[in-house]
Structure formats: C-alpha cells, structure tokens
Amino acid sequence: MLTEYETRMWAKTTIHQNAENGYLKEVITEKHCVQSNTPLSHIQLACCWKYCAFPHDKRDVCVWNIHNPILQTLELKGHHQSITALTFGNHYEPTLLCSAAEDYIIIWDVEACQMKIQEGSVPRGTVVGTLLGKVLYICFSPDDQTLATCADDKIYVLNSKQEDILAILEGHLGMVTAAEFCPWQLNILISISEDRTFKVWDLTSNALLYQSAVLSGSPLLSLCMDNRANQFITGSANGQLDVFTLLNRQQCRRVLHIDLRKEQQKYYCKIQQKVRLSENADVEYINSLSNCKNLHYSSPYLNGNDLERGPHACIELPILRMSHCEYLLSGLLKKDSSFTPEGSSSLWVGTINGLFNINLATGEIDATVQFEDHLGLSIQTAGSYAIGSSSTNKIFCLLSSMFGKHIALLEVHMHKLAKMCLQSRNEEESLSIIARSPLLPTSPLNCDLQQKEKSKLAGHSKAGDGKLLAVGLADCSMLVYNSSLTGPPTVFKGYDGAVNCVGWTQNNKWLLTASEDRSLWIWPVHGSTPALMLGRETLSKPAQSAQFYYMDKFLLFSSGSEFQLHQYHLDTSRDDIKSYKRKSKSRLVGKFKMAGTQEISCLSAVNDFYSYIVLTAGTNHALEVFDLNVGQSVVTVPDAHARPVHQICQNNGSVFSTQPSESYNLFLTTAITDGIKLWDLRTLRSVRRYEGHHNRCHPCRIALSPCGRFLATGSEDKCAYLFELGSSNFIHKLSGHTETVITLAFNSSVPKPCFGQLDAITCITIVKAT
Numbered sequence: 001m002l003t004e005y006e007t008r009m010w011a012k013t014t015i016h017q018n019a020e021n022g023y024l025k026e027v028i029t030e031k032h033c034v035q036s037n038t039p040l041s042h043i044q045l046a047c048c049w050k051y052c053a054f055p056h057d058k059r060d061v062c063v064w065n066i067h068n069p070i071l072q073t074l075e076l077k078g079h080h081q082s083i084t085a086l087t088f089g090n091h092y093e094p095t096l097l098c099s100a101a102e103d104y105i106i107i108w109d110v111e112a113c114q115m116k117i118q119e120g121s122v123p124r125g126t127v128v129g130t131l132l133g134k135v136l137y138i139c140f141s142p143d144d145q146t147l148a149t150c151a152d153d154k155i156y157v158l159n160s161k162q163e164d165i166l167a168i169l170e171g172h173l174g175m176v177t178a179a180e181f182c183p184w185q186l187n188i189l190i191s192i193s194e195d196r197t198f199k200v201w202d203l204t205s206n207a208l209l210y211q212s213a214v215l216s217g218s219p220l221l222s223l224c225m226d227n228r229a230n231q232f233i234t235g236s237a238n239g240q241l242d243v244f245t246l247l248n249r250q251q252c253r254r255v256l257h258i259d260l261r262k263e264q265q266k267y268y269c270k271i272q273q274k275v276r277l278s279e280n281a282d283v284e285y286i287n288s289l290s291n292c293k294n295l296h297y298s299s300p301y302l303n304g305n306d307l308e309r310g311p312h313a314c315i316e317l318p319i320l321r322m323s324h325c326e327y328l329l330s331g332l333l334k335k336d337s338s339f340t341p342e343g344s345s346s347l348w349v350g351t352i353n354g355l356f357n358i359n360l361a362t363g364e365i366d367a368t369v370q371f372e373d374h375l376g377l378s379i380q381t382a383g384s385y386a387i388g389s390s391s392t393n394k395i396f397c398l399l400s401s402m403f404g405k406h407i408a409l410l411e412v413h414m415h416k417l418a419k420m421c422l423q424s425r426n427e428e429e430s431l432s433i434i435a436r437s438p439l440l441p442t443s444p445l446n447c448d449l450q451q452k453e454k455s456k457l458a459g460h461s462k463a464g465d466g467k468l469l470a471v472g473l474a475d476c477s478m479l480v481y482n483s484s485l486t487g488p489p490t491v492f493k494g495y496d497g498a499v500n501c502v503g504w505t506q507n508n509k510w511l512l513t514a515s516e517d518r519s520l521w522i523w524p525v526h527g528s529t530p531a532l533m534l535g536r537e538t539l540s541k542p543a544q545s546a547q548f549y550y551m552d553k554f555l556l557f558s559s560g561s562e563f564q565l566h567q568y569h570l571d572t573s574r575d576d577i578k579s580y581k582r583k584s585k586s587r588l589v590g591k592f593k594m595a596g597t598q599e600i601s602c603l604s605a606v607n608d609f610y611s612y613i614v615l616t617a618g619t620n621h622a623l624e625v626f627d628l629n630v631g632q633s634v635v636t637v638p639d640a641h642a643r644p645v646h647q648i649c650q651n652n653g654s655v656f657s658t659q660p661s662e663s664y665n666l667f668l669t670t671a672i673t674d675g676i677k678l679w680d681l682r683t684l685r686s687v688r689r690y691e692g693h694h695n696r697c698h699p700c701r702i703a704l705s706p707c708g709r710f711l712a713t714g715s716e717d718k719c720a721y722l723f724e725l726g727s728s729n730f731i732h733k734l735s736g737h738t739e740t741v742i743t744l745a746f747n748s749s750v751p752k753p754c755f756g757q758l759d760a761i762t763c764i765t766i767v768k769a770t
Contacts, residue, residue: 027417028369032069033378033408040400040407041383044085044137048388052398053097054407055083061099066396069409078106078125085135089144100138105129107160128158137178148189150176155191167206178223184230192234194219210252216240224322228345235319245729255692255728258363260317267365321350321385350385361688367417378406430682433664435610443629444565444590466747470511472499478513492523503547514543520557531570532584545603558600565589592626594618604648617645637684641671646699654706654748663708670702692730693721701743714741
C-alpha cells in the first residue's frame with residue numbers, strides 16, 4: 001500500500017511523462033520575484049483584478065501591476081512602523097488601497113498616486129485611523145464607504161473618507177484574525193478569531209446577532225464570502241473548512257464540512273487509480289515506491305522545524321487564505337458534460353505548500369498546484385497569500401516565503417490546469433441511463449420465456465398512481481396503506497425475518513418483498529398468499545435490495561457479493577381443487593459479481609423505462625456500474641463514501657411531469673455519517689453534497705421527487721429534511737415525528753411537494769426497541 005506522498009509522486013511522474021513537453025511549466029508562471037529586507041510571513045497581502053501590494057522595507061507599500069510588475073512599480077510612503085495588513089477596495093474606479101500598521105490606517109487612491117509621481121510630487125494618502133493596535137486584517141465594505149479593522153481582540157469600523165470611528169465591536173476572547181462584510185446583507189459583518197469561533201454583527205445597532213460554538217481544535221485563520229450562494233467559509237490552522245449559510249434571521253447553518261487533508265488523500269487516490277489504468281504506467285517505478293517506508297504527519301504551523309524533514313514529510317495544511325471563484329474548474333473544458341447546478345462555484349485555498357481548487361458543491365478537490373512540483377519557483381513554502389483574478393482563465397497569487405524574505409507573483413492558467421488534471425478522464429462515449437442502442441443478441445436482457453407465458457407477465461399499461469403505500473417492517477410483516485393513511489392497512493405475513501425491501505410493479509398489482517430469512521416473495525396486492533416464492537436455494541445471503549426491472553420483465557436482487565437477474569412468470573389462474581399447485585416460476589438469467597467487496601449493500605436500476613444500467617454499492621465503500629446490454633461491469637468508483645452506501649436513489653420520473661432526458665443520468669447515494677451525494681452517470685463525478693440532517697447510526701433513507709427537483713431525507717432528530725437539488729442548503733425541515741425518520745416517499749402523482757399534505761410526501765419513523 002503506497003503512502004500519500006508515494007502515491008502523489010508516482011501519479012505526478014506518470015502524468016508528467018504523458019503530458020506534452022513543457023506543458024507543466026505553462027500551468028503556473030512566476031511573473032516577478034523580489035527580496036525584501038525583512039520576512040513577510042503572516043502579513044495580510046493584497047491582490048485584485050489589476051494590482052497587488054505588499055510591504056517593502058517594513059514601512060513602505062510596494063504596488064505592482066499584475067500584468068507588468070517590472071515596469072510599473074509604485075512605492076507609497078507614510079507609515080513610521082511596520083505594515084501588517086493591506087487590502088484593495090471593491091470598485092474599479094477609483095482603485096482604493098488600504099495599508100495598516102500600529103501607527104496609522106491609511107487609504108490610498110492608486111491611480112491618483114501614480115499621477116502624482118508622474119507630475120514629480122509625493123503621493124499622499126488619507127489617514128482614517130490612529131494608534132488602534134496591532135492590525136491583523138482589514139477589509140472594505142461592498143460600497144467602499146467603510147472599513148473593518150481587526151486589531152487585537154477588537155474590530156474597529158472606520159469611515160473610509162475621514163478619520164472617524166463608527167463602531168467598536170468587542171466580544172472575541174482571542175485575536176481577531178479576519179472580518180468580512182456580507183455582500184447580500186450590507187448591515188452584517190462576520191468575524192473570526194483565534195478563539196476558534198465566528199460572530200455575526202449588526203452594524204445598524206452595533207449588536208452581536210449570533211455567536212458560533214467552537215468550530216475547530218485550532219485557531220480560525222481565514223474567512224471568505226460566497227456571494228453567489230449567499231454563504232461564507234471559515235478556514236482553520238489544522239486544515240478544516242466549514243461552509244455556512246446566513247439565514248434571514250441571522251441564524252447560521254453549516255451546510256458543508258471539509259477536511260482538506262482527507263480530501264487531498266482522496267484526490268491522490270483518484271489519480272493513483274487513473275494512473276493504474278494508464279497503459280504507459282512505469283511498473284518498475286511503481287514497484288520501487290512500494291518499498292518506501294511509511295511517513296508521518298506533523299504540524300508546521302505550530303512547529304516550523306518539521307519542514308526541515310524535506311519533501312517527504314506529510315504536513316498539516318493551515319488555511320492561510322481563501323478566494324471565491326464563480327467558475328468551476330471542471331466546467332472550463334467544453335468536453336466536460338457534468339451537471340452543474342445553479343449556484344455551483346469553486347474556492348481557491350492557499351496553504352503553506354500549494355494551492356487547492358475546491359468544488360463548493362461537493363467539497364472535493366478539483367485540482368491542486370504544489371509548489372515543490374515546479375522547480376523554477378522561488379518560494380516553496382508560503383507564509384502569506386493574496387489571491388486575485390483578472391479573467392475566467394487566470395488567477396494571480398501574491399505570496400511571501402514563510403522563512404525567507406522573498407515575495408513572488410504567480411500566474412496560474414486555469415484552463416491548462418484543468419486540462420492537465422482531467423486529461424486522464426475517459427474520452428469515450430459516456431454512459432446513459434436511457435437506452436441509446438438496440439439490445440445485442442448476446443445481451444442477458446435479450447431473452448424470453450415462451451411466448452404464451454409472456455402475455456401473462458405483470459402488465460405495463462400504466463405507471464404507479466400513488467394511491468397505495470407499502471411498508472416493510474422489522475416484525476416480519478408488510479403493510480399496505482392507502483395514500484391518505486386512513487383506514488386499517490392490509491397485512492401481509494409469513495416471513496421469519498425482517499422485511500428488507502419492498503417494490504411495486506408498474507401497474508400496482510404485484511408487490512415484491514425480500515426478507516432477512518433469505519427469501520423473496522411476489523404478492524398480489526389484493527391477496528394474502530404469495531404467487532412466487534424464492535428461498536434459500538436461490539439466495540446464499542439475505543437480499544439487501546430487490547426490485548422489478550426492465551419494465552417489469554425481470555427480477556433484480558442482490559445476495560452476498562453478487563446480484564441476480566431472473567425472468568419470471570406469474571400464474572393468475574385460479575383452481576380451487578388444485579390450489580396447492582403453483583404454475584408461477586422464475587428462471588435465472590445471469591449472476592453478476594461486484595469486485596472487491598464482501599457484500600453488495602444496495603443496488604438500483606430504473607424500471608419505468610428501458611435502461612441497461614444497474615448501479616451497485618458494496619461494503620468496500622465503492623460504486624460499480626454494470627451495463628447489462630454487454631453483460632458486464634463497465635466502471636468502478638472507489639471510496640464513493642467514507643462508509644458503505646446504504647441506498648442508491650435514481651430519478652425515475654413520473655408520467656405526471658416532464659423532465660429533460662439528461663436529468664435521468666443524475667442519481668443520489670447516502671451513507672451513515674457521510675451525508676448525501678449527487679452523481680452524474682455521464683462522468684461518474686460527484687456534483688453536489690448535502691448535509692445538515694442527522695445521520696450517525698440509522699440507515700436513514702432518501703427520496704427524489706417525481707419532478708426531479710427536490711430531495712427528501714430522513715433524520716435522527718425526528719424530522720425530515722427537504723433540499724432543492726441545485727442547492728446544498730435544505731429549504732424545509734418537517735417536524736412532528738416522535739422517533740427517528742427512517743424512510744420516506746414522494747407520491748408519484750404529485751410531482752411537486754405540497755407541504756402539510758400526506759399525499760405528497762410520507763415519512764416512516766423507527767421506534768426504539770424496549
């Protein structure tokens with residue numbers, strides 16, 4: 001088993017061998033680099049669409065034009081003590097720059113200062129604050145009229161036109177490390193601190209509106225606002241990122257948690273898998289890496305000596321700076337057809353050893369730029385960051401050395417970075433849920449029983465009408481209610497174990513149930529005796545998933561590490577004399593084994609229209625896609641979740657609503673403690689992640705609305721949560737249950753949820769054992 005560093009070096013080497021000559025150098029370019037008289041680590045640097053700024057000789061401000069830093073250098077003098085923070089305003093004209101030190105807070109008009117120098121005079125700024133203390137962070141309001149200054153454990157709100165303190169905000173128990181104005185609520189300011197909490201302030205009344213609990217075991221270092229999704233992100237010294245939504249009542253809800261170290265490991269594992277599939281993989285190099293010794297983690301943020309261990313040391317990733325980007329890196333490539341929900345965007349994260357591009361919809365790393373991979377860079381270990389962008393294709397990064405005195409301006413070409421990171425993606429025709437080609441003669445789906453029996457199969461005349469609700473119970477029974485839940489249910493009994501799953505035929509006349517006693521039965525909905533019974537001779541282990549498949553033509557169920565495809569015939573004739581004789585029967589068509597797992601935890605396939613695709617998930621945390629037209633597995637996604645997936649939920653649609661055909665390629669997975677993920681079958685990439693509900697013990701199930709717009713999930717806090725598919729934040733929390741909501745279902749005849757009506761969405765609770 002390769003360590004993280006070995007995996008990265010192996011994958012990097014192989015990818016570099018397959019890349020074009022000099023291609024890696026084109027991804028990142030060092031535009032300019034200078035050496036200052038003093039180290040500039042842990043100082044707020046500034047970068048915007050046109051300029052970047054940093055302290056020069058402690059007390060002077062040096063401003064570069066990011067497109068031509070060598071020829072257009074501007075030096076501004078006015079401080080008598082060391083500058084500790086710099087930031088640019090939000091407007092293009094004029095371009096305002098604020099510099100902060102313990103003596104003054106000064107506002108500069110960059111263009112006006114350039115004109116002064118051209119005229120031969122000395123440029124001067126406007127002092128808006130004096131002797132406020134050690135300033136760690138400053139920021140302009142969206143209209144550039146006010147300025148938030150983080151000094152010691154206080155926040156000073158200043159007038160940016162003249163020296164006037166508008167408010168002093170106190171309450172943090174440690175140094176305030178960052179503060180940002182809320183672009184979508186102009187009277188709101190959010191601050192973070194070394195006390196590991198954030199606070200929400202109302203600038204109209206200068207009152208504290210909300211205070212978080214302790215978020216991390218390390219200080220919070222960085223803060224970023226996502227105006228597109230109305231969210232903000234906090235970053236800590238131990239590599240933890242949290243995404244919050246600020247609600248109308250100023251209540252904050254965490255919608256996503258990201259452990260950057262774990263996401264980096266997953267990212268390198270994905271590269272490792274792609275490289276293993278490459279025909280050009282260097283087998284000897286791989287074998288040599290497998291003999292390397294294991295590596296250990298250390299924390300350079302707390303102990304800089306750990307960095308002296310060299311490039312083989314795996315280190316923690318303090319979040320030094322973050323910058324929001326409205327464009328997904330994967331979306332820059334036209335060949336990438338992945339689903340991009342509204343509001344999706346990415347985040348650039350600067351750490352001591354490189355940059356990470358994180359998809360905020362999924363919380364996963366799309367790309368990374370490690371400084372040690374680029375030998376031509378002057379800085380290998382960063383101490384401070386400033387990240388800006390001039391277009392959708394480039395970002396600029398100003399960084400200072402952690403231990404040295406260098407400061408450099410880097411240019412990252414996003415399109416080339418995306419191309420390099422995604423180049424190993426399969427360029428062949430993508431998979432599709434909807435069948436796009438006729439059945440092959442050799443396909444296991446291309447088989448029939450005798451023609452006279454074929455007419456007696458469960459009918460396909462109409463889709464589900466949502467009038468009945470079937471519930472499998474742990475007490476070895478099944479109940480069928482009408483959808484209004486009025487009147488006594490019909491009870492089906494006979495199993496010796498809990499009923500694991502229940503499925504309907506399209507015409508609602510037959511029910512399929514599977515039990516822990518290793519049996520699978522098909523019931524007539526208005527009868528009390530099974531029409532077809534499969535037992536231990538067919539199932540080696542209890543079926544965790546079972547369903548009708550291919551427009552009710554087949555039975556599909558899992559057993560152990562394989563799933564079986566059966567064609568069946570149901571006898572509907574009645575003979576009171578020979579009632580003991582059953583003519584219903586099934587025939588095994590094929591068995592399909594999921595690789596590398598002890599048991600299939602769940603499977604799913606569309607039954608409402610013809611589809612060749614079967615999705616499976618195993619106890620090995622992997623997803624595997626089978627194409628039954630060719631009768632084999634076609635692709636595997638390892639480590640789809642941190643825990644085994646307990647449900648795969650597909651978009652089956654409804655005859656009562658219409659959807660674009662491509663939306664059927666979206667499916668959902670859920671796992672205990674690991675939230676819900678939305679996937680696109682065409683690329684087999686996770687395109688969004690949903691959190692906020694409680695799922696730590698029970699396998700709470702999910703449901704997709706017939707219109708394909710809404711996701712519902714059960715929860716252990718006795719509520720059900722409803723998400724809009726294009727947003728990571730839940731839109732409704734349905735309460736009223738007295739125990740854990742273990743499963744739920746949408747009514748297929750009500751494509752849009754009608755809250756408060758049981759015929760739109762129905763939830764089932766699990767009762768604690770006594």
